[in-house]
Amino acid sequence: MSANIRFLLNGLEEVSVAGPADQTVLQWLRLNRRLTGTKEGCAEGDCGACTIAIADVRENALVWSPANACIMLMGQLHGRLLVTVEGLADGETLHPVQSTMVTQHASQCGYCTPGFVMSLFAGFRAAQTSTTDAIHDMIAGNLCRCTGYRPIVAAAQEALGPLRDDRFSEMEAGIAARLRSIEAHGALSSATPDSKFSSPRTRADLASALMGDPSARILAGCTDLGLDVTKRRQRQPSLISINAVRELQQIETCGDALIIGAAVTYAQALPHLAAIDASIGVLLRRLGSAQIRALGTMGGNLANASPIGDTPPILMALGASVILGSVKGERKIPLDDFFTGYRRTALKQGEFIDRVIIPLPGADTFMRVDKISRRFDQDISAVCGAIAFQREGEFIASPRIAFGGMAATPARARFAEAALDGAPLTQATFDAAALALAQDFAPIDDFRASAAYRMRVAQNLLRRWFLIATGALLEAAE
DSSP states (O other), X not given: OBSSEEEEETTTEEEEEOOOTTOBHHHIIIIISOOTTSOOSSXXXXXXXXEEEEEEEETTEEEEEEEEGGGOBGGGGTTSEEEOGGGSSBTTBOOHHHHHHHHTTOOSSOSSHHHHHHHHHHHHHTTOOOOHHHHHHHTTTOOOSSSOSHHHHHHHHHHTSSOOOOTTTTTXXXXXXXXXXXXXXXXXXXXXXXXXXXXXXXXXXXXXXXXXXXXXXXXXXXXXXXXXXXXXXXXXSEEEEOTTOGGGGOEEEETTEEEEETTOBHHHHHHHHHTTOHHHHHHHHHSSOHHHHHHOBHHHHHHHTOTTOSHHHHHHHTTOEEEEEETTEEEEEEGGGTEEEXXXXXXXXTXXXXXXXXXXXXXXXXXXXXXXXXXXXXXXXXXXXXEEEEEETTEEEEEEEEEESSSSXXXXXXXXXXXXXXXXXXXXXXXXXXXXXXXXXOOOOOSSOOHHHHHHHHHHHHHHHHHHHTTSSOOOOO
């Protein structure tokens, strides 16, 4: 058992801290270590000025990701490598990413520059491609108000070439060995006079920890809980992280179902879900930034129970179920029944989401998801809708339609489904289903959209899905 948070910093330096459970990585870097290259811009994971790189050991190799230090808590660093912009240069020699940012004149005021550099560094170490689309995806979570993105993209194209050696190349084996050594000391259980942070290693230990500390909050990716710390200024006296529970990190196909553990991140789940339908991959790439997808989890998105969460409509349309765990064992509940009210779920005291079971659609299934938001990248949905149905000749069978942003919870459109079920695959059928949505939902006005807009969008999505299903609307998944 490790009583302190232990991690590596900018190489092989091992750090051991017992800081408060709710101290952010950004706070620690700037106030405790005076590593001020990491900036605070938005304090909510949107602007990317605080971007750092983290590396985990998986199957004896380092897996690199960008992350937002502003909403990442110190306990999440346990057993990881943390790299900041100060750690990139090799003595007086700039890192290739830094060097090309200089030669391409890709910085002006410089405030956002360290974040861009760290996002591109994470892509550099992860050997991501240097296509324009890939670079845009890398920096979608980084905002710049003065330079413009063209020279930043040019710098990335130059740096992310075939030669990927830097000062970390020779250290990778040593870093992996040191991180495995930290892991060998056991689970993290760190406490200060006013806070506790524990990170169990097994499903059984997680269940026991939750039963022993009913007031503790479960920490997954911290992409939402982090806002309670940075925006709402709420203290977190006891946190139990699920991120070290290996059983909750599994992705497997069992028969005709895809099973995703609750601690699986969006980045890990993306290729598996995108294989179901390309539109799911597009939606997940729009769900936050690379930094958010590296930490945010499938289980956390469901437990958060936001009415505008992007994954629930997809999972509900596919007929997914969740397995809930506790010291009493497991219980399975359809996702349709999981959300019981605004920000409320069927989770009982001591329970946690263990895994999600997603039936895989057959060859005769049409499936589609669409997200409507003010910006294409990294924006919260006004409406998110998903549909799945079987084609039986010229007729529709077993339709499932789900929407987010239309009610207090993500919800099925039962009246619209009834209008489709057994009906011919025609425009008139989908027009009738669109009208039936008025019986399913009574959306509200808020700052993202008006009720009338939401209803019109949802109705038009149904008509759009008909055009796509029949081939009348041919479009790339993008």
